Amino acid sequence: MNKFSIKDVNLWYNDFHALKNINMSIPANEITAFIGPSGCGKSTLIKSLNRMNDLVEGCKITGSILLDGQSIHGNIDVNALRKRVGMVFQKPNPFPMSVYDNIAYGPRTHGIRSRSKLNDIVEKSLYDAAIWDELKDRLKKSALSLSGGQQQRLCIARALSVQPDVLLMDEPTSALDPISTAKIEELVLKLKNSYTIVIVTHNMQQAVRISDNTGFFLLGEIVEYGETQQVFSIPKDKRTEDYITGRFG
Amino acid sequence: MGKHSLVFYKELAAKILFILSASAAIIAVGLICVFLFMQGLPAMWDMGVIRFLTGTDWRPTWNPPAFGILPMIVGSIYVTVGAILFGVPIGIFAAVFMAKFCPAPIYKILKPAINLLAGIPSVVYGYFGMVVLVPFVRQTFGGSGNSILTASILLGMMILPTIITISESAIRAIPGEIYEGAIALGASHENASYRVVLPAAKSGVMASVILGIGRAVGETMAVRMVAGNQAVLRMPHEFLMGTRTLTANVVIELGYAYGNHRAALVATGVVLFIFVMIINALFSLLKKKEGI
Numbered sequence: 314m315n316k317f318s319i320k321d322v323n324l325w326y327n328d329f330h331a332l333k334n335i336n337m338s339i340p341a342n343e344i345t346a347f348i349g350p351s352g353c354g355k356s357t358l359i360k361s362l363n364r365m366n367d368l369v370e371g372c373k374i375t376g377s378i379l380l381d382g383q384s385i386h387g388n389i390d391v392n393a394l395r396k397r398v399g400m401v402f403q404k405p406n407p408f409p410m411s412v413y414d415n416i417a418y419g420p421r422t423h424g425i426r427s428r429s430k431l432n433d434i435v436e437k438s439l440y441d442a443a444i445w446d447e448l449k450d451r452l453k454k455s456a457l458s459l460s461g462g463q464q465q466r467l468c469i470a471r472a473l474s475v476q477p478d479v480l481l482m483d484e485p486t487s488a489l490d491p492i493s494t495a496k497i498e499e500l501v502l503k504l505k506n507s508y509t510i511v512i513v514t515h516n517m518q519q520a521v522r523i524s525d526n527t528g529f530f531l532l533g534e535i536v537e538y539g540e541t542q543q544v545f546s547i548p549k550d551k552r553t554e555d556y557i558t559g560r561f562g
Numbered sequence: 563m564g565k566h567s568l569v570f571y572k573e574l575a576a577k578i579l580f581i582l583s584a585s586a587a588i589i590a591v592g593l594i595c596v597f598l599f600m601q602g603l604p605a606m607w608d609m610g611v612i613r614f615l616t617g618t619d620w621r622p623t624w625n626p627p628a629f630g631i632l633p634m635i636v637g638s639i640y641v642t643v644g645a646i647l648f649g650v651p652i653g654i655f656a657a658v659f660m661a662k663f664c665p666a667p668i669y670k671i672l673k674p675a676i677n678l679l680a681g682i683p684s685v686v687y688g689y690f691g692m693v694v695l696v697p698f699v700r701q702t703f704g705g706s707g708n709s710i711l712t713a714s715i716l717l718g719m720m721i722l723p724t725i726i727t728i729s730e731s732a733i734r735a736i737p738g739e740i741y742e743g744a745i746a747l748g749a750s751h752e753n754a755s756y757r758v759v760l761p762a763a764k765s766g767v768m769a770s771v772i773l774g775i776g777r778a779v780g781e782t783m784a785v786r787m788v789a790g791n792q793a794v795l796r797m798p799h800e801f802l803m804g805t806r807t808l809t810a811n812v813v814i815e816l817g818y819a820y821g822n823h824r825a826a827l828v829a830t831g832v833v834l835f836i837f838v839m840i841i842n843a844l845f846s847l848l849k850k851k852e853g854i
Contacts, residue, residue: 363746365742365745365746368742368745392748392749392750393748394748395745395746395747395748396747396748397748399746399747400746402739402742402743402746404739406737406739406740406742406743407743408740408743408744408758408761408762409740409761409762410761410762418744418747418749418757418758419747419748419749422744422747422748422749422750422753422757423748468743471743471747472746472747474747475747475748
C-alpha cells in the first residue's frame with residue numbers, strides 16, 4: 314500500500330530549480346528516510362508533502378502528489394491535509410505555553426472543547442510519544458523549561474494529538490544529544506506500527522538503524538531510492554556509493 | 563608632549579563630551595526630583611498627608627482653604643482606565659493585523675500613518691476632541707459632552723501608536739517556527755496568529771500597555787480641553803460628567819497660585835510623579851523578567 318505517490322514533481326523557489334522530476338512512492342506504515350548533502354532538496358520535498366512550502370513566497374510546484382490516491386493540490390482543504398500529515402521540525406519548537414496547552418492546542422483548534430476529552434488526548438499523546446512518565450506531574454509547567462530532547466518528544470506528542478496518518482520528521486534529532494537521539498529513534502520505530510513516517514536525516518547511521526526505505530538526493534534530483542538494506546550495501550549509483558562511504562557530503 | 567599624542571587628547575575630549583551628554587539626562591531627572599520633592603513633600607506634610615490624599619474638597623479660595631486631591635486622583639484613574647478600555651483592544655488587534663495580515667501595499671501607508679499619529683502634538687488632539695468628540699458625545703449620550711467618556715476616547719486614540727508599534731515588534735519577534743508549528747497542526751492562519759503567536763508575544767504586548775498607561779496618566783493638554791475639569795469626586799456611573807485629572811489640576815491653577823495653594827499644586831505634581839514612577843518600575847520589572 315502506497316501512502317504517497319509522487320509523480321514528475323518539479324519545484325522552484327523563484328528561479329531556483331529546487332526539485333527536478335521527482336518520482337517515488339512512499340509505502341504506508343513504513344519508515345522512509347531522505348538523505349543527501351545540504352541543499353539537495355530533501356527538506357523541500359518533505360515540506361511539499363503537507364504543503365508547508367505554500368508559506369514560502371515565490372515557491373511554485375508542478376507534477377502531482379497523491380495521498381491515498383487523492384491529489385493534495387487543487388481544490389482541497391489544506392488545513393485538513395496538515396491535520397492528516399503531521400510534522401516535526403528540525404529545531405524543537407514548543408509553543409511558549411504549558412505542556413498541557415501545547416498538546417491541547419491542536420485538538421482545540423479542530424473543535425474539541427470537552428475538558429475530559431482533552432485530558433484523554435493529552436495523556437494518550439504524551440504516552441505515545443514516550444514522555445508521559447516524565448511529564449505527568451509537570452503538565453502545568455512551561456514547555457520551555459524542558460530539556461531539548463524532552464521538547465522534541467513533546468513536539469512529537471503535539472503532532473500526534475490531532476491523530477494524523479503520516480508523520481513527517483525534518484532532521485528531528487540534529488539539534489539533540491546522543492541519548493535523546495536514541496530515545497527518539499526508539500520512539501520512531503515504535504510509531505511506525507500506527508503511522509507512515511518520512512524522515513529527513515543528515516545522519517546515515519540513523520537512516521540505516523531505523524528506516525525501511527531510503528532515498529538519496531543530490532542537487533534536487535533523486536539519485537537512488539530503494540530498500541535501505543540495498544541502498545547502503547549495494548548502491549546502484551556511483552554517487553550514492555561515494556556519499557555513503559563519506560567521499561563527499 | 564611625552565608619550566601622549568594628539569590622537570590621545572582627541573579621544574579624551576570626545577570621551578568627556580560623551581560623558582557630559584549622558585550625564586545631562588541624569589542630572590535633569592535628578593534636579594526635577596530634588597525640587598519637586600523639596601517643595602512638595604513639606605507642603606504635603608503640613609497639610610497632613612492623609613488629608614491631602616483622601617480629602618474630597620479642593621477649595622483653594624475657602625477660608626481656611628481645603629486641599630484634598632482625591633477627586634483628581636480618581637479622575638486620573640478613570641480617564642486612564644477608560645483609555646485602556648478603548649485603546650488596548652483596538653491597538654492589539656491593529657498590531658496583529660499589521661504583523662500578520664496586512665498586504666504590503668496597505669502596510670506602506672498604514673505604518674507611516676501610525677508613526678504620524680505618534681507625532682501629533684497633544685493640543686491638536688485636544689482641538690480634535692473639542693470640535694468632533696465633544697459634540698458627538700453630547701448628541702449621542704447627552705450631557706455637556708465635556709466628560710470622562712470623551713477624555714477616555716481621546717486618550718484611547720492617543721495611546722494607540724504606542725500600543726500598536728511596540729506590540730507589532732513584539733509579535734514580529736516571535737520566531738517563525740512557532741507559527742509554522744501551529745500551521746503544521748492544521749490550524750488556520752487566523753488561529754495560529756491569535757492563539758499561538760499573540761500569546762507568545764504577551765510580555766511585549768503587556769509592555770506596550772504599560773507604556774500606554776504611562777502616556778495616558780501624564781497627558782495634560784488634550785485631557786484638559788475635553789474633560790470638563792470639575793474638581794468633584796465622581797462615581798464610575800457618572801462617566802458622562804466632567805472630571806479633573808492631576809495633570810489638569812496643576813496646569814489650570816499654577817499660573818495664579820501662591821503660598822499654600824501653590825505648594826498644594828506642587829504636591830499634586832509629586833503624586834503624579836510617584837504614579838509615573840510606579841508605572842516605569844512595573845515596565846522595568848517586566849522587561850527584566852522577560853528579557854524584551
